[in-house]
Amino acid sequence: MLGKRFNRMALGSVAGVMLMAAAACGGGDGGGTTAxxxxxxxxxxxxxxxxxxxxxxxxxxxxxKSFNDAAYTGLEKAKTDLGAEIKxxxxxxxxxxRGDLLRQLADAGYNPIIGVGFAxxxxxxxxxxxxxxxxxxxxxxxSNAPNVTGLLFAxxxxxxxxxxxxATKSESGHVGFVGGVESDLIKKFEAGFVAGVKSxxxxxxxxxxxxxxxGDFSGFKAPDKGKVAAEKMYQDGxxxxxxxxxxxxxxxxxxxxxxxxxxxxxxxxxxxxxKESDLQSVIMTSMLKRVDVGVFEFVKxxxxxxxxxxxxxYDLKVDGVGLSTTGGxxxxxxxxLDAAKQxxxxxxxxxxxxx
Amino acid sequence: xxAGLNRALLTVAGAAVxxxxxxxxxxxxxxxxxxxxxxxxxxxxxxxxxxxxESNSVATFLNRAVPLFIAGLAVAVxxxxxxxxxxxxxxxxxxxxxxxxxxxxxxAPAPIQIGIIILVAAAVGGLYALIPAxxxxxxxxxxxxxTIMLNYIAIALSAYLLREPFAGERAEGxxxxxxxxxxxxxxxxxxxxxxxxxxxxxxxxxxxxxGFLLVAVALGVVIWVVLERTRFGFTIKASxxxxxxxxxxxxxxxxxxxxxxxxxxxxxGLIGLPEILGDRGAYTNNFTAGLGFLGIxxxxxxxxxxxxxxxxxxLFAFLDxxxxxxxxxxxxxxxxxxxxxxxxxxxxxxxEVTNRVALRIEExxxxxxxxxxxxVEVAA
Numbered sequence: 071m072l073g074k075r076f077n078r079m080a081l082g083s084v085a086g087v088m089l090m091a092a093a094a095c096g097g098g099d100g101g102g103t104t105a106x107x108x109x110x111x112x113x114x115x116x117x118x119x120x121x122x123x124x125x126x127x128x129x130x131x132x133x134x135k136s137f138n139d140a141a142y143t144g145l146e147k148a149k150t151d152l153g154a155e156i157k158x159x160x161x162x163x164x165x166x167x168r169g170d171l172l173r174q175l176a177d178a179g180y181n182p183i184i185g186v187g188f189a190x191x192x193x194x195x196x197x198x199x200x201x202x203x204x205x206x207x208x209x210x211x212x213s214n215a216p217n218v219t220g221l222l223f224a225x226x227x228x229x230x231x232x233x234x235x236x237a238t239k240s241e242s243g244h245v246g247f248v249g250g251v252e253s254d255l256i257k258k259f260e261a262g263f264v265a266g267v268k269s270x271x272x273x274x275x276x277x278x279x280x281x282x283x284x285g286d287f288s289g290f291k292a293p294d295k296g297k298v299a300a301e302k303m304y305q306d307g308x309x310x311x312x313x314x315x316x317x318x319x320x321x322x323x324x325x326x327x328x329x330x331x332x333x334x335x336x337x338x339x340x341x342x343x344x345k346e347s348d349l350q351s352v353i354m355t356s357m358l359k360r361v362d363v364g365v366f367e368f369v370k371x372x373x374x375x376x377x378x379x380x381x382x383x384y385d386l387k388v389d390g391v392g393l394s395t396t397g398g399x400x401x402x403x404x405x406x407l408d409a410a411k412q413x414x415x416x417x418x419x420x421x422x423x424x425x
Numbered sequence: 426x427x428a429g430l431n432r433a434l435l436t437v438a439g440a441a442v443x444x445x446x447x448x449x450x451x452x453x454x455x456x457x458x459x460x461x462x463x464x465x466x467x468x469x470x471x472x473x474x475x476x477x478x479e480s481n482s483v484a485t486f487l488n489r490a491v492p493l494f495i496a497g498l499a500v501a502v503x504x505x506x507x508x509x510x511x512x513x514x515x516x517x518x519x520x521x522x523x524x525x526x527x528x529x530x531x532x533a534p535a536p537i538q539i540g541i542i543i544l545v546a547a548a549v550g551g552l553y554a555l556i557p558a559x560x561x562x563x564x565x566x567x568x569x570x571x572t573i574m575l576n577y578i579a580i581a582l583s584a585y586l587l588r589e590p591f592a593g594e595r596a597e598g599x600x601x602x603x604x605x606x607x608x609x610x611x612x613x614x615x616x617x618x619x620x621x622x623x624x625x626x627x628x629x630x631x632x633x634x635x636g637f638l639l640v641a642v643a644l645g646v647v648i649w650v651v652l653e654r655t656r657f658g659f660t661i662k663a664s665x666x667x668x669x670x671x672x673x674x675x676x677x678x679x680x681x682x683x684x685x686x687x688x689x690x691x692x693x694g695l696i697g698l699p700e701i702l703g704d705r706g707a708y709t710n711n712f713t714a715g716l717g718f719l720g721i722x723x724x725x726x727x728x729x730x731x732x733x734x735x736x737x738x739x740l741f742a743f744l745d746x747x748x749x750x751x752x753x754x755x756x757x758x759x760x761x762x763x764x765x766x767x768x769x770x771x772x773x774x775x776x777e778v779t780n781r782v783a784l785r786i787e788e789x790x791x792x793x794x795x796x797x798x799x800x801v802e803v804a805a
Contacts, residue, residue, distance in 0.1 A: 167749065168628070
C-alpha cells in the first residue's frame with residue numbers, strides 16, 4: 071500500500087523536478103541572452119564617457135557601517151558626480167573568491183576596478199597581469215603591477231589623534247583598544263593609538279585585545295566577540311575604548327552603552343553611520359579613514375587618463391585621516407588635537423606604524 | 426525490480442526532491458528580499474558572456490569542488506564508524522602550513538617535490554588527528570569535544586607559525602603574510618589542455634584548472650576500494666553499525682578508532698594542497714578557511730560514499746560559483762548559503778524517509794515471496 075503510494079508520490083515529484091528544470095533552463099536562456107547583449111555592446115570600443123567602475127569589497131561587505139561602506143560612499147560619489155555606471159560585489163564569507171570577483175568585473179567590461187582591503191594585494195596583482203588593458207586600484211596595499219594604483223592611508227597618524235583624544239578625555243587614565251584581526255594593518259592602528267595615549271599620559275593603562283588571529287578574517291564581522299572584549303575592558307576600569315574591527319565595532323558600542331562609557335569609532339563617521347540612537351551617543355569621535363576620498367579621487371584621476379604603477383598616500387597632511395567632530399564631544403580639546411596634528415604634519419612627531 | 430536498484434532510485438529521487446524543495450524555500454526568501462527567483466536561477470547558469478569568462482567560470486567551479494570533495498571524504502571516513510571528526514578544519518590548516526613551509530625549504534625534481542609535500546601534509550594531518558584518537562581510547566574523551574577544541578588550537582597555532590617561524594619575505598607595501606614561495610617544481614601542472622578538447626579557450630585565471638583534480642579522483646577511487654572492498658573497510662563499517670557485535674567477532678575497537686581517525690586526518694591534510702600547489706604557491710593569510718566544516722555538510726549530503734560525496738561537492742561548488750553572478754543580477758549572494766543549508770537539512774530528512782520506505786518495500790517483497798499477499802505491518 072505504502073509502496074504504491076510512495077511510487078505515485080515519487081512520480082509526481084520527478085515530474086515536478088523536470089518541470090522546474092525546464093523552467094530554470096528557460097529562465098537561464100532568457101537571462102543569458104539579455105546579459106550577453108548588454109556588456110558586449112558596451113565593451114566593444116565604448117564611447118569615452120561610458121565610465122563603468124567595478125568595486126569588490128573586503129570580507130564583511132556592504133553594510134559594515136565602517137570600512138567597506140566608506141569605500142561605497144566614494145563609489146556612489148563617482149556615480150553622481152562623474153556619471154559612472156557602478157557595480158559592487160561582496161566576497162564569500164571565507165574570502166576564497168576575491169580573485170574571481172575581480173575577473174568577473176573585468177569580463178563584464180568594468181574599467182577601472184577597485185579592490186577594497188589589503189587582502190586583495192595578491193589577487194589584484196595576478197588579475198592585473200591577466201588583464202593588462204584594465205586599470206586597477208587596491209586600498210591599503212601598495213602597487214605591485216604597472217596597471218595597479220595603491221591607495222594607502224596613514225592610519226597610525228589618525229589613530230595617534232584618537233589616542234590623544236582618549237587620554238585627554240579619560241578620567242580613570244585607563245583606555246582600551248579592540249582590533250578586529252591581528253594583522254599588520256590593524257597593528258598600525260594600535261601603534262598610533264598607543265603612541266597618542268602615551269604622549270598625553272605616559273603612565274596610562276591601555277588594554278589591547280584582538281578578536282581573531284591573523285588569517286581568520288571573522289574578527290571583522292563578529293559583533294558578539296567585540297562586545298565581550300569591550301565589556302571586559304569597561305569592567306576592568308577603562309572608560310574609553312577605541313575599536314578598529316569593522317562590523318564588530320557594533321558590539322563595542324553596545325558594551326559602551328551598557329556600561330555608560332565612551333567608545334571611539336573607526337573608518338567612517340560612525341556617529342552618523344550607526345543607526346541606533348542609543349549607540350550613537352556613546353561614540354565620542356571616530357578616526358576617519360577617507361577611503362571614500364581615495365576611491366573617488368582614483369576614479370576621477372582615471373577619467374583624466376592617469377595610469378597605475380604608483381601609490382597615493384592619504385595622511386594627515388591631505389586630511390586622508392583625521393577625527394570626526396559629530397556630536398561636539400571633542401570640541402573642547404580642539405586646540406590640543408590641532409597642535410598634535412600640526413606637529414605630525416611638520417614632522418616634529420613621527421608616529422610609529424608598528425607596536 | 427532488483428532491490429538494490431530500487432533503493433538507489435529512491436535515494437536519487439529523495440535527493441532530487443530535497444534540492445527542489447530547497448530551491449523553493451530559497452525562492453521565498455528571494456521574493457521576500459525583493460528579487461526574482463527566476464533571475465536567481467538564471468544567475469546560477471550564467472557562466473559569463475565571453476569565451477574567456479566561460480572558461481574561467483568552469484575552472485572556478487571545478488577548482489572549488491576539489492577541496493570540498495577531499496574534505497567530504499575525510500569526514501566520511503570517520504562517520505563510517507560513528508566517529509564525528511569535527512577536527513578536519515584544524516587538521517587541514519595545520520597540515521597545509523607545514524607542507525607549504527617544508528616544500529619551500531628545498532628544491533627537487535617535480536614528482537619528488539610534490540610527492541614530499543603531499544606526504545608531509547598527510548602525515549601532519551594524520552598526527553594531529555591522532556591526538557583526539559589517543560585521548561578517546563585511553564581516557565574515553567568524546568572526540569567531538571576534543572576535536573572542536575583542537576580546531577581552536579590549530580587555527581591559532583597556524584596563525585602564529587605564519588607570523589614567526591614560517592614567515593617568508595614580504596614585498597614592499599604588502600600587508601599579506603605568507604610562507605616562503607614554493608620552487609617552480611612544487612607547482613602542480615594544470616589541466617588547461619582539457620578545455621581545448623572541448624573547443625574552449627584555456628582559462629586565464631591564475632592556475633587555470635588545478636591538476637590536483639586528478640589526485641582527488643584517484644583518492645576517491647582508493648577510498649572507495651578501501652571502504653568497500655577490503656577487510657579494513659569492512660571492519661570499519663562493522664564497528665560503526667554495531668560495535669559490540671564487531672568486538673565479539675574479534676575486532677579491536679581501540680585499534681579501529683585510531684586507524685579511522687588517523688586515516689581521516691591524513692585525508693584532511695590534503696584539503697589545502699589544491700589551492701597551494703595549484704594557485705598560491707604558498708600558505709598565506711588569504712588561505713581558504715572553513716573547508717573542514719563544509720566537508721561535514723558535503724559528507725552528510727553524499728551519504729558518506731565517495732560517489733555521493735563527489736556529487737555533493739560538485740553541487741556545493743556549483744552553488745558557490747554563482748556568488749558573483751548573483752550579485753550581478755542584484756540578488757544577495759547569501760542566497761547560496763541558504764540553499765546549501767536547506768539542502769543539507771532536507772537531504773537528511775529525505776534519507777530517513779527513503780530508508781523507511783525502502784524497508785517497507787523490502788518487507789513487502791519478502792512477504793510476497795513467502796506466498797502471503799498481505800504485508801506484515803512492522804513498526805518503523
